[in-house]
Amino acid sequence: MQKVITVDYExxxxxxxxxxxxxxxxxxxINPELARIKMIRLEWDGMQIPTVxxxxxxxxxxxxxxxxxxxxxxxxxxxxxxxxxxxxxxxxIQYCPFGALSYSFEKNRVIKCExxxxxxxxxxxxxxxxxxxxDISSAAVPKKRDFAEKIVMxxxxxxxP
Amino acid sequence: xxxxxxxxxxxxxxxxITETSIPEQxxxxxxxxxxxxxxxxxxxxxxxxxxxxxxxxxxxxxxILTGTMAPAAAxxxxxxxxxxxxxxxxxxxxxxxxPELKYAGFEHLVIKGASKKPVYLWIHxxxxxxxxxxxxxxxxxxxxxxxxxxxxxxxxIKIACIGMAGENLVRLANxxxxxxxxxxxxxxxxxxxxxxxxxxxxxxxxGLRPAYPQKALEYAKEAIDKIMMTKVAKAMGVxxxxxxxxxxxxxxxxxxxxxxxxxxxxxxxxxxxxxxxHEEYSLGVAACFNCTVHCRHQFRLKEGPLKGAFGEGPxxxxxxxxxxxxxNNWADMLQGWHLANVYGIDTTExxxxxxxxxxxxxxxxxxxxxxxxxxxxWSNAKETTPKLLELTAKNEGxxxxxxxxxxxxxxxxxxxxxxxxxxxxxxxxxGKLGNVDRVQPSFSLGIxxxxxxxxxLRSRPAIDHYNLPEPVLEKLYGGKVSSDYTSYDGKARMVRxxxxxxxxxxxxxxxxxxxxxxxxxxxxxxxxxxYLEYNTGLEFTTEELFEIGERVYTxxxxxxxxxxxxxxxxxxxxxxxxxxxxxxxLAPVKGRHLDxxxxxxxxxxxxxLHGWDNDGMPTPEILKKLKLDKEPSHII
Numbered sequence: 168m169q170k171v172i173t174v175d176y177e178x179x180x181x182x183x184x185x186x187x188x189x190x191x192x193x194x195x196x197i198n199p200e201l202a203r204i205k206m207i208r209l210e211w212d213g214m215q216i217p218t219v220x221x222x223x224x225x226x227x228x229x230x231x232x233x234x235x236x237x238x239x240x241x242x243x244x245x246x247x248x249x250x251x252x253x254x255x256x257x258x259x260i261q262y263c264p265f266g267a268l269s270y271s272f273e274k275n276r277v278i279k280c281e282x283x284x285x286x287x288x289x290x291x292x293x294x295x296x297x298x299x300x301x302d303i304s305s306a307a308v309p310k311k312r313d314f315a316e317k318i319v320m321x322x323x324x325x326x327x328p
Numbered sequence: 329x330x331x332x333x334x335x336x337x338x339x340x341x342x343x344x345i346t347e348t349s350i351p352e353q354x355x356x357x358x359x360x361x362x363x364x365x366x367x368x369x370x371x372x373x374x375x376x377x378x379x380x381x382x383x384x385x386x387x388x389x390x391x392i393l394t395g396t397m398a399p400a401a402a403x404x405x406x407x408x409x410x411x412x413x414x415x416x417x418x419x420x421x422x423x424x425x426x427p428e429l430k431y432a433g434f435e436h437l438v439i440k441g442a443s444k445k446p447v448y449l450w451i452h453x454x455x456x457x458x459x460x461x462x463x464x465x466x467x468x469x470x471x472x473x474x475x476x477x478x479x480x481x482x483x484x485i486k487i488a489c490i491g492m493a494g495e496n497l498v499r500l501a502n503x504x505x506x507x508x509x510x511x512x513x514x515x516x517x518x519x520x521x522x523x524x525x526x527x528x529x530x531x532x533x534x535g536l537r538p539a540y541p542q543k544a545l546e547y548a549k550e551a552i553d554k555i556m557m558t559k560v561a562k563a564m565g566v567x568x569x570x571x572x573x574x575x576x577x578x579x580x581x582x583x584x585x586x587x588x589x590x591x592x593x594x595x596x597x598x599x600x601x602x603x604x605x606h607e608e609y610s611l612g613v614a615a616c617f618n619c620t621v622h623c624r625h626q627f628r629l630k631e632g633p634l635k636g637a638f639g640e641g642p643x644x645x646x647x648x649x650x651x652x653x654x655x656n657n658w659a660d661m662l663q664g665w666h667l668a669n670v671y672g673i674d675t676t677e678x679x680x681x682x683x684x685x686x687x688x689x690x691x692x693x694x695x696x697x698x699x700x701x702x703x704x705x706w707s708n709a710k711e712t713t714p715k716l717l718e719l720t721a722k723n724e725g726x727x728x729x730x731x732x733x734x735x736x737x738x739x740x741x742x743x744x745x746x747x748x749x750x751x752x753x754x755x756x757x758x759g760k761l762g763n764v765d766r767v768q769p770s771f772s773l774g775i776x777x778x779x780x781x782x783x784x785l786r787s788r789p790a791i792d793h794y795n796l797p798e799p800v801l802e803k804l805y806g807g808k809v810s811s812d813y814t815s816y817d818g819k820a821r822m823v824r825x826x827x828x829x830x831x832x833x834x835x836x837x838x839x840x841x842x843x844x845x846x847x848x849x850x851x852x853x854x855x856x857x858x859y860l861e862y863n864t865g866l867e868f869t870t871e872e873l874f875e876i877g878e879r880v881y882t883x884x885x886x887x888x889x890x891x892x893x894x895x896x897x898x899x900x901x902x903x904x905x906x907x908x909x910x911x912x913x914l915a916p917v918k919g920r921h922l923d924x925x926x927x928x929x930x931x932x933x934x935x936x937l938h939g940w941d942n943d944g945m946p947t948p949e950i951l952k953k954l955k956l957d958k959e960p961s962h963i964i
Contacts, residue, residue, distance in 0.1 A: 180622035182615035183424070187397065190535070191545055197396060198431060198535025210507055211470065213611055213626040213638055272533070292549060294556060294620035 168302045169244030172280070172287060174217050178297035181208050181215030185289035185298060192288045193278070194271065201271055203280040204289050204298070217298060219289075220267035220280040222246055228259035228268060228279070244303065245282045253277060330539045330864045331355070333390065333435030335368070335964050336456055338449065340523050341382060341441030345456050348964050350435065355866060357955060360392030362405045362418065362834035363880040364436060369407055369416065370887055371960040372438050377891075379411040379515070380497060380522040382442035388429070388488075388528065389436045391837015395427030395536055395617070397544040398859035399551050399851075400839040402426060402617035404488070406511035410780070411499040411518040412677060412733035413757035415892040416884050418780045419502070419516050420834055421488075422616040423509035428486040431532025443524040448489070450480065452531045461526040465495060468670040469504040476529045489527030490517040491672025496723040497521050498731035500677040504669065508624055508640035509616070512674040514758065514780050515733065539865030547862050551855055552620050560846040561621050565613065568623040569644035569841075570602035580913015581764045584652050585690075585706055586683040587753060590764055590910035590917065594656035594706070600647055605658050614640060619839060632663050639666045648762035649679035653686050654709030664713045671721035673731075676783075680759025681730045681737055682716060684752040693745035700725040734759040753902035755782035756894065764913075766905035767920040768792065770819040773930055776901045777823065779884035787827040790845055792819075804848060814916045816926045820933035828877030832856065835880060879954045882938070882946050886956065889945065896944040899931060 183206045186199035194201045204219040222245045229237045229246060236252035237259060239245075259277060260268045268279045280287075282300070290300040337346045350364070358364040368387045377383035389405040404426035410417035429435070433454040446461035463479075464472050469491040477485050486505065493501035494517035501517030502510045511517075520526075538544035555561050563571040576582050577597060580590040598604060605625065615622035629637045642665050650661040668675045688694045689704035696702070700719075702712055719727025729740050735757030742748045753760050758781025765771040770792045771784075778786035792813045801809040801818075805825050809818030829852070833840050836856055844852045853870040861867050868876075888894040901922065909919040935942060939950030951957040 177612070180613060180615035180619075182617065182619050182622065184618050184620065187618055188545060188548075191397065191538070191541055195541055196535040196537050198533065200431075200533045201535065211474070211638055213507075213614065213640070215614060288545075292552070294552065295622070 170300050171303050171306050172219055173299050173301055173306055175297050176216040178295045179215045179217055180295055184292050185217055188288045188292045203278055221265055227262040227264060231258045231262040243282050243285055247281045248277060330537055333430055335436040336434055337438045339441045340443040343458055354963060359835035359876055361389050361837045365389040365405050365407045366880055366883045368436060368438050370883060371962050373409055375890055377409060379409045384409050384519055386439040386519045390426040390430050393859055393863055394837035395430035396863040397548040398838050398863060399548060399555060400619035400842045401837050403837040405834055406503055406516040408519045409891055411515040413735055413781050415756055415888040415894060416779055417514040417516055419511035419513045421509045421511045422839060423505045424617045425486045425488050425505045427617045428530045428532050430536060431534055432530050433534050446524050446526050448526045449528045453533055464526045469672050470670055472527055482531060485529050485531045487527050487529045490520045491670060492721040493672045494518055494521035498720060498723050499736060500674045500731055500733040501672050502674045504672055517672050538863045540862045544862040547858055551851055555842050555850060556620055558847050558849050564621050564623045567602045568625050573644050573647050574601055580910060580917040582648055583762050583764050586687040587904055591912040594654055599657040600651055609658055629662055629666060631659055634666055637666055641665055645676060649675050652762035653683040654706040660710050667714060667717045673720060677733045677759045681733060687751045750903055753904060755901060756898050758782050766922050767917050768813050769816045769930060770822050772901040772905055772922055773823045777899050779888055786830060787823050789822050789826045816930050820930045821937060824934055824937045827881050828874055831877040831880040832873050882954055883956060899944055
């Protein structure tokens with residue numbers, strides 16, 4: 168079953184551990200700038216929002232790549248970069264609607280989340296479970312449940328006409 | 329390669345910057361953070377300098393592990409010579425500034441001299457620029473951070489800055505970063521102001537390379553799991569430091585009206601609880617860098633001229649600061665807290681000053697002529713707090729007196745009565761917190777011997793309250809310690825152990841709340857040795873780390889002796905602790921105050937354990953043993 172990384176920003180405390188573990192695991196250096204997950208901290212509004220590749224089915228990065236260097240790993244359900252084909256034109260970075268790709272200035276190459284080979288390290292270290300790695304088929308179930316509960320609340324609290 | 333962080337010596341008068349790397353020999357003696365900072369102060373501060381003169385130094389130090397995989401290694405230490413006390417300035421803050429400084433290639437900044445016009449430092453990827461801050465001068469601590477990010481076009485820049493208070497040379501001014509964190513105590517913001525240094529902006533893309541990446545990563549998880557297993561981590565994650573307020577309040581361990589009573593005198597204390605905060609204000613919790621405990625409350629003010637303003641905090645220490653002089657609800661406390669934060673005022677020092685001056689007013693020692701017409705009655709606190717904070721930030725009227733901190737207030741107001749130094753409670757010129765220390769010998773000794781003055785984060789053995797079995801205490805402290813918190817037995821040993829241990833924590837750069845401060849089950853020496861080895865490649869035994877703690881504490885003692893002439897006479901708690909007991913609270917609390925003879929004996933024991941003489945001075949033998957006999961050695 169294919170999986171997906173989900174982010175519940177309401178649970179995120181903005182600690183940036185996801186960034187440090189990602190950069191160390193994938194790039195061998197503690198450097199949030201080289202993480203494939205990026206924490207957006209809107210400090211003056213108290214918002215912390217981790218952003219990460221959505222692994223789109225119709226992926227702008229794949230479509231725009233002139234060398235077909237981005238391909239889909241059907242087993243994991245993520246898109247990956249074939250560095251033997253990549254020419255480093257960075258069009259993928261420009262065209263991704265989420266800004267999910269970045270550029271490693273150390274290794275001079277584009278980097279993106281590839282699920283750490285099936286066991287994403289950011290998820291493992293996220294203490295509040297704001298980042299989760301779940302089956303695509305069941306990813307939306309908690310939301311459906313929240314919505315259902317909201318309906319129940321509204322029905323139970325609304326006055327009978 | 330790990331440990332590439334440099335020391336930058338920045339002369340603001342000449343505009344010169346010199347950079348040096350840190351020799352391993354100094355690492356082994358002082359680690360980093362607070363330890364290397366004490367070394368840099370002792371070596372770079374001109375002896376006897378006026379704290380507000382260009383001869384003072386402002387030293388900024390990230391811990392040796394700050395920014396690494398060690399859990400909650402978020403801390404930055406600020407120091408110099410304190411404008412509040414004339415002794416060591418030393419304050420430690422969390423947030424995200426320190427890690428970013430490390431990623432920018434620097435670990436310590438020694439800022440000397442003074443600029444003629446306002447400037448700020450822009451530190452990024454191995455470079456340091458001194459930039460014009462004319463457009464920032466006069467801005468509050470939030471606006472300043474926003475404007476610098478706008479100017480440099482990068483929202484990820486981390487900034488530490490002063491507000492109006494620091495600019496106006498208010499002695500108790502602090503340095504702020506982000507919406508919450510501050511190098512609060514001992515007036516570091518005033519030192520920055522005296523140098524016309526509005527702030528420091530940092531941004532780093534250089535990163536840190538652990539000596540053993542895989543082990544550093546895996547051990548972080550092991551340590552986090554251990555930390556999160558403790559009850560205290562869970563409680564902190566929900567209530568923050570306030571988790572303890574209800575217990576201390578109902579036990580009679582909080583002081584109100586400047587220590588005149590230990591029972592809440594301002595109406596219904598339920599309006600002060602963290603539960604009420606959750607109901608009325610909480611927007612959730614946030615964390616500092618790489619911290620899984622997340623103890624920072626988020627809120628928005630709901631009324632008053634600042635309605636809608638976002639803030640983080642508040643802490644136990646907000647309740648025991650603003651609550652102690654008559655702000656009896658969250659709306660008023662949060663307004664005071666937020667105002668102090670945007671002005672850049674140390675809430676602990678300011679609240680001690682304010683409640684002390686309010687007691688002088690209550691007793692008729694000072695009157696409206698001194699207060700500039702303000703009615704400083706306890707019942708009028710809601711009205712006066714915003715005005716007093718504004719006057720303090722502007723360094724005007726009664727605010728110019730409050731802003732001096734305990735030592736300055738006593739000097740200025742003693743002409744109105746001979747008991748001023750009795751009511752302005754302090755140790756070494758630094759004001760005390762609003763909790764009851766007088767029933768507890770360990771807490772009293774701790775605030776009295778603390779090198780920076782009355783403070784709980786230098787040695788407070790919070791676990792003295794837990795009534796742990798004595799064999800557990802003996803194992804932890806290496807000698808007999810009573811489990812009764814009102815006893816004097818073994819408490820000198822306990823306090824000294826915590827002094828050295830917290831010094832090591834401040835050298836390392838992790839948060840004290842993820843250490844033995846709160847629970848014997850939280851990380852201590854064994855874990856720190858592993859953090860150090862995996863992240864830096866340097867190996868230290870428990871004994872070696874403990875000796876570093878002793879070295880750092882002793883060097884701070886030497887700074888205090890050199891700069892302020894501190895001796896035994898400066899190692900006493902406020903006189904009130906010996907004379908007055910409280911009427912209320914639990915049986916061990918009621919009526920209890922310190923016993924002078926027993927305190928003296930405890931102090932003797934404490935000096936002996938440190939290897940200091942009867943006057944509290946390090947002996948030549950201990951200086952030699954700690955390799956402090958050649959200081960200042962001017963290696964950097």
